[in-house]
Amino acid sequence: MTSSGEFIAKISSFIGPIGLSAFALLGAVTFLNVYLKIFSAFSSLFILSGTNLRKFGPKGSWALITGASDGIGKEFSLQLAAKGFNVVLVSRTQSKLATLAQEIESKHSGIETKVLAMDFAKNDPLDYERLRALVKDLDLAILINNVGKSHNIPVPFLETAEKEMDEIITINVNGTLKVTQIVAPGMVSRKRGLILTMGSFGGLLPTPFLATYSGSKAFLQHWSTALGAELRRDGVQVQLVVGYLITSAMSKIRRPSMMIPTPKGFVKATLGKIGLKGTAAGMEGTITPYWSHGLMHWGVQELLGIWNGLVLNRNLGMHAGIRKRALRKREREAAQGKKIT
Numbered sequence: 001m002t003s004s005g006e007f008i009a010k011i012s013s014f015i016g017p018i019g020l021s022a023f024a025l026l027g028a029v030t031f032l033n034v035y036l037k038i039f040s041a042f043s044s045l046f047i048l049s050g051t052n053l054r055k056f057g058p059k060g061s062w063a064l065i066t067g068a069s070d071g072i073g074k075e076f077s078l079q080l081a082a083k084g085f086n087v088v089l090v091s092r093t094q095s096k097l098a099t100l101a102q103e104i105e106s107k108h109s110g111i112e113t114k115v116l117a118m119d120f121a122k123n124d125p126l127d128y129e130r131l132r133a134l135v136k137d138l139d140l141a142i143l144i145n146n147v148g149k150s151h152n153i154p155v156p157f158l159e160t161a162e163k164e165m166d167e168i169i170t171i172n173v174n175g176t177l178k179v180t181q182i183v184a185p186g187m188v189s190r191k192r193g194l195i196l197t198m199g200s201f202g203g204l205l206p207t208p209f210l211a212t213y214s215g216s217k218a219f220l221q222h223w224s225t226a227l228g229a230e231l232r233r234d235g236v237q238v239q240l241v242v243g244y245l246i247t248s249a250m251s252k253i254r255r256p257s258m259m260i261p262t263p264k265g266f267v268k269a270t271l272g273k274i275g276l277k278g279t280a281a282g283m284e285g286t287i288t289p290y291w292s293h294g295l296m297h298w299g300v301q302e303l304l305g306i307w308n309g310l311v312l313n314r315n316l317g318m319h320a321g322i323r324k325r326a327l328r329k330r331e332r333e334a335a336q337g338k339k340i341t
């Protein structure tokens with residue numbers, strides 16, 4: 001048996017001292033790279049705070065939130081109002097909007113609210129004209145593109161109802177593009193603003209049985225990052241926010257856990273981490289702000305890759321399982337004569 005010293009001596013006589021130094025350098029660079037990535041992820045997720053929201057607009061400026069009346073959008077509305085932004089609340093149901101507006105005004109004196117009930121699935125040009133008129137004279141500092149629709153339950157693409165397919169694209173894609181075109185020009189003229197769009201692990205990782213939703217969120221991922229590069233020189237920051245599961249009506253999960261925050265915890269993390277790309281494994285224009293989601297994003301991306309076949313298969317199995325359980329639940333409820341949701 002040769003000692004390691006002899007082994008190195010043999011190699012070095014084979015590749016020469018220059019080759020050996022090159023290897024050593026390569027090793028050091030690789031090590032430093034991994035070290036810096038881990039350092040960047042941990043400091044972003046656990047220590048650093050993101051851009052102060054005041055940079056986007058003074059007290060009395062406005063934030064517009066779509067899908068504002070429930071879940072994550074409702075939390076954005078409440079927390080932005082608490083930080084001194086007036087809020088424009090947009091979602092489907094007038095009564096829910098009115099209740100939330102009242103709650104915000106009574107909790108935070110001096111904060112103003114405006115509401116607009118519109119159904120993004122209808123894609124009605126009149127609704128967009130109403131929205132344009134509503135925000136025309138406002139100093140809009142923050143836009144939260146939160147409204148979104150997923151499949152009711154995981155479903156094979158070939159069995160997806162046409163209505164569900166159309167609505168997912170119309171709400172997630174058309175709605176986000178149109179609202180942004182209405183709001184962003186004012187931000188550009190004021191040379192400040194934040195455009196934050198809700199992405200998803202479903203868009204980060206190709207997701208079987210949620211194929212249309214997955215594609216729509218992947219669209220937003222690329223669109224948002226591209227837009228961010230365009231608007232940077234105008235002083236407008238654009239961020240895509242990646243979330244894994246969060247308790248809400250959409251996820252149909254009620255109990256929070258380490259991997260599944262409440263909207264409150266998720267939104268708090270988001271508003272505190274604007275601009276920290278270390279949270280999203282270095283992805284430009286993207287944050288995965290909740291700590292456990294951020295660690296998962298980092299692990300998948302750095303250790304396997306988001307387009308890795310093993311990850312895809314695991315995702316396939318996971319969503320096949322969710323579909324099976326959802327179908328069984330439907331059967332049980334049908335047997336009990338409950339309304340099918």
Ligand SMILES: NC(=O)c1ccc[n+]([C@@H]2O[C@H](COP(=O)([O-])OP(=O)(O)OC[C@H]3O[C@@H](n4cnc5c(N)ncnc54)[C@H](OP(=O)(O)O)[C@@H]3O)[C@@H](O)[C@H]2O)c1
Pocket residue numbers: 066067068069070071072073074090091092093094096118119120121122146147148149150171198199200201242243244245246247248249250251
């Ligand atoms: N929950 C998760 O696990 C999760 C994970 C990653 C990403 N996301 C994304 O986060 C965003 C918000 O999801 P969420 O879980 O908070 O959903 P949610 O609890 O179901 O709330 C949806 C909100 O959007 C409104 N809305 C729904 N359809 C609408 C339409 N056609 N037109 C106008 N408003 C509409 C709802 O208004 P009404 O109450 O009046 O219907 C409600 O205020 C979505 O973009 C979703 O893709 C969610």
Ligand SMILES: *[C@@H]1O[C@H](CO)[C@@H](O)[C@H](O)[C@H]1NC(C)=O
Pocket residue numbers: 123166170174
């Ligand atoms: C969504 O936008 C595309 C491109 O502008 C358009 O062709 C399509 O008709 C829109 N979808 C709906 C349902 O309006």
